[in-house]
Structure formats: structure tokens, C-alpha cells
Amino acid sequence: MTSPRARLLPAVSILLPAASVLLLACAASAQAADAENEDNVTGKLGGRLHWDIADFDNDTRGAPNANDSDLRALWLDLSGKFYGLNYKLEADFSGDEVLAKDVYVSKKFAPGTLTVGQFKQYFSLDDRISSNHMTFIERSYLVQNLAPTYRLGAAWLTARDGYTVGGSIYSLESIDVWQTEGLAVAARGTYAPWREEGKVLHFGLSLAHEDYDHPGADGASALRIRPRPAGIFSDNSRVTLADFSQGRDTRVDKYSLELAAVKGPWTFQGEAGGARFDDGQQEARLSTGYAQVAWMLTGEVRPYDAKAGRFGRINPQGRAGAWELALRYDTISGRQRPDGEPLLRDVQVSSLTAGVNWYPRPHLRLMLNWIDSRNRDRLQDLTLDRTRALVGRVQIDF
Structure with a gap:
């Protein structure tokens, strides 16, 4: 039987060169015309x-x-x-190595x-919002563990009065992480x-299919879902949901599935999602979702980009800047089972995050989040870890 990857490969091998030729042809035409x-x-x-900074309140369970x-x-x-x-050419210089982010050409x-x-890639409201504009310091568990984020590929986006439709064919590799092998569509x-100022109602649906080639073998990256419960610095509290x-x-x-709304200074946002993993000998299912609410104390309205x-x-309106309070409940669970056998794992990670944001200027923000997270082994009905963290961020963009 032909594998999904084998069926996707011809489409990608045709689409990427064809798209490149089309863009070059359009560029030549534009050059002649202009x-x-x-x-x-x-x-x-x-x-x-x-x-970012983090101060932890650890319990006695785990490291x-x-x-x-x-x-x-x-x-x-x-x-x-x-x-x-x-x-657009974009790179992150914060680590030991320079990492590529957006590196693309596009044509309207x-x-x-x-x-x-x-x-x-076109997947999830929380991931599509820039890190400069999102309400909390950390993205939801849904985005951290399911969103494809930056990948090499070709995409099409149509935006009309009140709706958008976007899709892509992409490699599971990126410019910096070439060891993750496979192809996908989203x-x-x-x-x-x-969609007027101070009154927004938003619905969304994202779908993705990914085919990983021999993960964990022959130089390919491992495929594991291991959330950080209380932020980027909480590595010692990670548990495996799927392997x-x-x-x-x-x-x-x-x-x-996405639902969001704006009513004056109030913003409501939530998503419910999931994933099914299957390698022919075992299966895992992930379920995840979050719900959050934010209130601009100083009366500003969060803008919505319908396109x-x-x-x-x-954008703060007063001389003292804008102030925002926010609250989010976030959860993700994973159940993994070898074919025909009992559950191998059934683990849940959940957290409650309270946040306050101060916007002294449009391009300057100070953030403070309190995260209360908990890991549970539902097979044993046992709490594996409870970690609280006070997390802060100073943010400047231009």
C-alpha cells in the first residue's frame, strides 16, 4: 500500500518549484511594468x-x-x-546559535x-497572534505541543469580507532543525x-495531517510530547504524554476549534483541540484546550485583524499607559496504548495563570504572570508534581 508520505511527496515536489517559477515570472512582469x-x-x-525571569515555588515531588x-x-x-x-528575513540571536524564523517571499x-x-503554518488562533501582542507570557499548551510553527513549504491565503481561508503543504523540517523528517498539510x-471596534465575534477551525519518517532512528528527531507546565524554565516538571x-x-x-470575542475593554478567547498519533503498532490521543479572559482597566479595546x-x-490612550488583567485555565492530556493492550500512560497537565500587563508605550510592555500548574497520572490517580511560578517579562519591539 502506498504510504501517505509517498502520496504527498509528488505534490510537494511539483508545487514548490511551480510556485517558485510563478513568483519569479510575476517578479519579472512587475519589473517590466514598474x-x-x-x-x-x-x-x-x-x-x-x-x-524573561522566573521564581519557582516547588513542592517536594520530583526535581x-x-x-x-x-x-x-x-x-x-x-x-x-x-x-x-x-x-521577509527574520532571525533570533538570543541563544548560542542564530535561529531562522520567517524567511520567505510572497506575491499577492x-x-x-x-x-x-x-x-x-496556518494553525490555531493562539499561534497566529504575534508574541508581541499575546496576552500571556507563555502560549497555550495547545500551541506549545501541537502547532507546526515555522516550517518550510508553500501556502495560499484568501481573505475576504469577514472570513479567511489558508492552507499549506510543508516539510516537517525547518532551516535549523533538519533532523525532523516528513511531510504535512495544514x-x-x-x-x-x-468585526467592528469594540465588538468582535470570531470562529475558527484548524486541521493538520503530518507524516513523520522513522522518528528516533537513522538520525531523525524523536517524536515526544512533553509540556513545560509552568513556563520555559520549568524543564524539571515535564512529563511525557506521548512517545x-x-x-x-x-x-x-x-x-x-477557535472561539473569541471582544466587548469593549473585555476580550474572551478559547480553543479546544486534539491529536491522534499512530505508528502501526500503538496509538495515542491528545486532548487539549484553554479558556481565557482579559480586561483593559484603562478602557482600551483590543484590535482585531479580519484579514x-x-x-x-x-495602543495605550492615557499618559500613564494601559493596564490589563487576565486569567487563563489551560489543560492537556495524553493517553497512549499499544494495539490490543491496556493503556500504557494516561497523564494530564493543567494550569491556572493570572496576569497583569502594563503598556507604557505602544512598543513597550511589562508583564507579570502567576502560574499554578499540576501534573497527574490518571492511571494511578496520583499527583506527580505541583509547581507554582512567578514569571515576568520586559518586552520592547520596533
């Missing part, structure tokens, strides 16, 4: 700096997490136009926009029947 236009080539420099601080993000990007094409047509290169659709690292090709199907189906930047 030969006298001084704006054929433009460039704009941007970037962000996020400095304690150490208090820490680190430069979480130091991104620089160059974006603009090049003879009819839009481009009447029906929509074609993008080729490395970019965030799509996201959104609809906003209300498919025995070298067998693995199929993964994912979904996410992208996501929220944008808070």
Missing part, C-alpha cells in the same frame, strides 16, 4: 527583545525547578518589496496570496460575523 517606479525595492528593519532569567528573544528582521514580490494576486519559504479557516520514537513511520492528525483572523497591538 521599471520607472522608484519603489521597486524597499526595506524596513524591525525587531523585538524579550527578557525542583531553579529560579532563572534569560534573554528569551532577540529578533531582527528585514521586510519589504522586491520588484513585485514581498519578502486578486484571489489571494502565495507564500514560499519558511513561515508559520489548513485554517476563520469567520467573524461581528513515538521507536523508528516507525508515524501519522499524526490534529485539529483546533488574518487574529488580534493585534494594544
